[in-house]
Amino acid sequence: MLGNTVGDGARVAVVGSGISGLSAALHLERAGFDVDMIEREDRLGGRFGVAKLGDRPVMMGGKNIGRKYTAFRTFLDTLGSYRWEPFGINTSMMKDDEVLTLDSTRRTRSLANIRKMGKPRDFARLAAMAARIQSDESNKFLGSKYFTELARKYDHEPLSAHFSEQITNTLLRPMTVRMNGAEPDDVYLGTFGTNLALLLDYYDQLVDGVQPALEAFARRVNVRLNTTVEGLVVRDGRIAGVRASTDGAPAEELPYDGVVVAAPAYAAAEIVRSELPGLGKRLSEVRYNPSSVMLVEYDRPVFTSTVRALAMHDGGPCSNAGSYGMNDRHIVRYTFSGRGARDTELSTEQLNTWVEQTERRLTRYLGATRARPLNRVGRIWPAAYSAYLPYHGEFLFDVRHAVQQLPGLELSGDYLWGVSIESCTRAGNAAGQRLTEQLTGQSAASAPVRK
Numbered sequence: 001m002l003g004n005t006v007g008d009g010a011r012v013a014v015v016g017s018g019i020s021g022l023s024a025a026l027h028l029e030r031a032g033f034d035v036d037m038i039e040r041e042d043r044l045g046g047r048f049g050v051a052k053l054g055d056r057p058v059m060m061g062g063k064n065i066g067r068k069y070t071a072f073r074t075f076l077d078t079l080g081s082y083r084w085e086p087f088g089i090n091t092s093m094m095k096d097d098e099v100l101t102l103d104s105t106r107r108t109r110s111l112a113n114i115r116k117m118g119k120p121r122d123f124a125r126l127a128a129m130a131a132r133i134q135s136d137e138s139n140k141f142l143g144s145k146y147f148t149e150l151a152r153k154y155d156h157e158p159l160s161a162h163f164s165e166q167i168t169n170t171l172l173r174p175m176t177v178r179m180n181g182a183e184p185d186d187v188y189l190g191t192f193g194t195n196l197a198l199l200l201d202y203y204d205q206l207v208d209g210v211q212p213a214l215e216a217f218a219r220r221v222n223v224r225l226n227t228t229v230e231g232l233v234v235r236d237g238r239i240a241g242v243r244a245s246t247d248g249a250p251a252e253e254l255p256y257d258g259v260v261v262a263a264p265a266y267a268a269a270e271i272v273r274s275e276l277p278g279l280g281k282r283l284s285e286v287r288y289n290p291s292s293v294m295l296v297e298y299d300r301p302v303f304t305s306t307v308r309a310l311a312m313h314d315g316g317p318c319s320n321a322g323s324y325g326m327n328d329r330h331i332v333r334y335t336f337s338g339r340g341a342r343d344t345e346l347s348t349e350q351l352n353t354w355v356e357q358t359e360r361r362l363t364r365y366l367g368a369t370r371a372r373p374l375n376r377v378g379r380i381w382p383a384a385y386s387a388y389l390p391y392h393g394e395f396l397f398d399v400r401h402a403v404q405q406l407p408g409l410e411l412s413g414d415y416l417w418g419v420s421i422e423s424c425t426r427a428g429n430a431a432g433q434r435l436t437e438q439l440t441g442q443s444a445a446s447a448p449v450r451k
Contacts, residue, residue, distance in 0.1 A: 009034065010033055010034065010257040010258065010439050011033070011034045011035075011036070011255065011256050011257055012028050012033045012034070012035055012036070012256055012257060012258040012259065012260070012435065012439070013035075013036045013037075013038055013229075013241075013242055013254065013256045013258075013259045013260070014028070014035060014036070014037050014038065014259075014260045014262055015038045015229045015242065015259065015260065015261045015262060015263055015271065016038075016039065016046065016261070016262040016263040016264075016267070016412075016413070017037055017039040017041075017044040017045060017046055017223075017262075018045070018046025018047055018048070018262065018263075018413075018414075018424060019046065019048070019062075019072070019075075019421055019424040019425050019428065020262045020412040020413050020414065020416075020424040020425070020427045020428040020431075021037065021039075021046070021260070021262030021263075021412065021428060022037075022044070022045075022075070022214075022217060022428065023071070023072075023075050023412075023424070023425045023426075023427075023428030023429050023432070024260045024262050024410075024412050024428035024429070024431045024432040024435075025037045025217075025221050025260075025428075025432075026075060026078060026079075026217065026220070026221065026432075027428065027429050027432030027433065027436070028260075028432045028435065028436065029220055029221050030078070031432070031436045031440075033258075033436075033439075034222075035221050035222065036221075036222050036223075036224055036254075036256070037217075037221050037222065037223045037224065038224045038227050038229055038242070038244060039223065039224065039225050039226075039227065040226065040227060040228040040229075041225065041226070042225055042226055043214075043225065044214045044217065044218065044223065044225075045210060045211075045214055046061075047061040047062060047381065047384065048060075048061050048062060048063070048210050048214075049061030049062075049293065049379050050209065050210065050211050050214065051295075051377050051379065052377065053295050053297055053331065053375050053376070053377050054297065054374075054375040057208065057209045057211050058209060058295055058324070058377070059209050059210060060293045060295065060377070060378075060379040061293070061379075061381075061384075062420075062421050063205050063206070063209070063210075064087050064203040064204075064205055065084075065203060065204050065205060065206070065421060066201035066202065066203055066420075066422060067201060067202045067203070067204065068200075068201050068422070069201075069420075069421060069422040069425070070422075071422055071425040071426045071429060072421050072422050072425040075425055076213055079213045079216040079217055079220075080212065080213065080216045082206055082207075082208065082212060082213060083206065083207035083208060084204045084205070084206060084207065085204060085205060085206075085207050085325065085326065085327075086202075086203075086204055086326055087203040087204055087205045087325065087326055088202060088203060088326065119164045119166065119167070121164070122163050122164050122166075122167040125162070125163070126196065129192070129193065129196055130196060130199075130200060132146050132193075133193055133196060133197050133200060134200065139193045139197075140193060140194065140197040140418070140422075140423075141193075141194065141417045141418050141423055141426065142191060142194060142388065142392055142393075142396065142415075142416065142417055142418050142423070143392065143393045143396040143416075143417075144193065144393075146193075147189075147190050147191065147192070147193045147393070148190060148392075148393030148394075150189050150190050151188065151189065151190025151191075151390065151391050151392065151393055151394075152190075152391070154188075154189045154190070155188040155189060155190045155390040155391050156390075158184065158185040158186065158187065158188055159172065159176065159184045159185070159187050159188055159189055159192055160172070160183075160184035160185040161185075162189055163184075168184045169313050170313070172184045172195075173311075173313050173338075174311035174313070174319070174320065175195040175196070175198060175199075176195060177311075177319040177320070177337055177338040178198075178311075178319070178320060178335070178337075179194065179195050179198070179385065179419055179420070180195075180289065180385045180386065180387040180388070180419065181288075181289030181290065181291050181337040181338065181384055181385030181387065182287075182289055182338070182385065182387040183338055183339050186287075186289075186387055187387055187388065188388070188389075188390040188391075188392070190390065190391065190392055190393065191388045191389075191392050191418075194418040194419070194420065194423065197420075198420075205325060224244075224246065226246060226247050227244050227245065227246040227247075228244060228245050228246075229242045229243070229244045229261075229271055230242075230243045230244065230245060230251050230270075230271070231243045231271060231273075231274050231275070232259065232271065232272060232274070232275050232406075232409070233253050233254075233255075234275050234406065237406075237407070238406065238407040238408045239256065239257070239258055239259050239406065239407065239408025239409050240255060240256070240408075241253050241254050241255040241256045241259075242254050242256065242259055242271075256408075257408060257439055258408045258409070258410070258435045258438065258439050259408060259409055259410070260410045260411070260412055260428075260431045260432065260435060261409070261410070261411050261412070261413075262411075262412035262413055262427075262428060262431065263413060264288060264383060264386065264413055264414060264415070265283045265284070265286035265288070265386065265413060265414075265415040266283070266284060266286065266288060266383060268283050268411060268413060269281075269283035269284040272409070275406065276402055276403075276405065276406060278402055279399065279402035279403065282395065282398050282399060282402065283399070283415075285389060285395070286386060286387075286388065286389055286395075286415045287386070287387040287388070287389070288383035288384070288385060288386055288387065289337065289338075289342070289383070289384065289385045289387055290337065290341065290342060290346070290380075290381060290382050290383060290384055291335060291336065291337040291341070291381050291384035291385055292335075292336040292337070292341065292346055292351055292378065292379065292380045292381065293333060293334065293335055293336070293378065293379050294333075294334045294336075294351045294352075294354075294355050294376060294377070294378040295324065295331060295332070295333050295334075295376060295377050295378075296331070296332050296334065296355060296373050296375070296376045297330060297331045297373070297374045297375040297376070298330045298331070298332065298371035298372060298373055298374060299330070299371055299372045299373075299374055300330055300371050300372075301323075301329035301330045301371075302323070302329060302330065302332050302362065302366075302371050303322070303323045303329045303332070303366070304329070304366075305329070307366065308322055308323040308326065308329060309321065309322025309323060310322065310362065310365060310366070312358075312361070314361075315339075315340050316340050316354075316357065316358070316361070317336045317338075317340040317341040317344070317354050317357075318334055318335065318336055318340075318341075318354060318357070318358040318361075319335050319336065319337045319338045319340075319341070320333075320334075320335045321333070321334050321335070321358055321362060330371070334351075334354070334355050334358055336351065336354055337384070337385065341354075346380045346382070347380075348378055351378045351380070352376075352378075355376075385419060386414045386415045386419050388415065396416065399411065399416075407438060408435075408438065408439070410431040410432075410434050410435045410438075411431060412424075412427045412428045412430070412431035413427060414427075416430075417430075
């Protein structure tokens with residue numbers, strides 16, 4: 001029987017080492033638990049996408065950190081001190097043959113460009129939602145009261161039905177494709193606050209990437225790589241461990257007092273299905289879309305200081321091409337997602353072909369001569385982005401109710417608070433807090449945290 005001392009020697013597992021799992025594990029470690037981080041891949045970080053471009057460490061996935069990402073910045077501060085460089089907001093869209101740029105350092109011009117993208121009714125609706133987000137932080141995340149009410153009224157139709165075609169193509173599509181790998185007719189108004197919040201922040205990135213923080217994490221928390229969790233172990237109506245296979249060996253039972261499943265919804269569904277079939281079915285309804293990224297280093301800059309990225313909506317597989325950093329305009333990050341990149345057998349060869357096609361488009365759109373490539377690295381995610389669900393607030397209610405039926409289990413992931421790095425960090429923190437309260441009988445607010 002567990003006592004009332006925080007941690008109390010209890011062993012817990014966190015399944016999945018994306019940021020939602022990392023934050024849950026660090027929260028539990030700081031509360032005094034013996035934590036195992038279980039990851040099926042050969043490295044930590046999930047969709048951070050840690051890799052190397054030549055000799056340079058890079059991040060193929062999420063790397064831009066908002067100034068308002070307080071939970072994630074606190075997570076990093078707990079692990080060490082890391083160098084930042086500004087990234088801002090700089091993205092351009094094509095309207096007819098005109099390049100319209102949104103730049104956080106040029107707000108007047110950006111507002112003028114936004115006005116060219118749609119109709120007055122569009123801007124009135126966006127402004128009303130932006131005001132709600134600015135006044136209440138909860139509206140940045142899934143399941144807020146305001147956006148759940150919008151969903152009840154409007155989620156019988158997709159997002160694209162509520163705005164003009166003009167602004168849907170030029171402004172909304174780059175937002176939904178970037179965050180959800182989804183077209184505006186694939187997503188819904190009730191979750192759009194997570195997208196719109198992107199435009200209301202200013203961004204930095206880590207000079208040395210996230211790898212130093214991952215290394216610091218691994219010095220604090222026990223990490224089991226190349227280990228796949230196949231199911232839960234339940235005894236006497238509560239969690240007793242997990243069934244896991246390491247390096248392809250037969251699965252074995254690993255005993256734990258509590259488990260946080262911090263995996264994408266489709267993976268979490270498979271883990272919980274045998275013990276909680278209703279929850280497994282509900283989780284499997286969440287839609288995920290593929291995405292591929294290619295980073296290419298060139299012999300000279302491709303973009304300029306005023307145009308550092310270009311969102312594309314001409315039906316091709318490339319949804320966005322942009323500079324890796326504010327001063328790294330010779331490194332271009334090509335993202336292939338959305339409808340034009342689906343239903344294709346993805347391979348490195350296919351990505352190289354798409355890059356060549358996009359290089360020609362950039363030359364045409366930006367009026368620049370083609371640069372010579374020096375190094376490249378690619379990553380393919382068959383299920384990269386959560387596109388959520390219509391009436392997502394109701395889905396979250398069902399999930400919370402189902403999880404409460406199995407003591408010792410908590411969930412975290414991109415489908416609970418949102419796909420942004422900040423949303424996933426908060427989801428992990430919340431799961432860690434709930435499990436701490438379950439296993440110790442103390443409220444998360446009163447539980448001491450180890451420095």
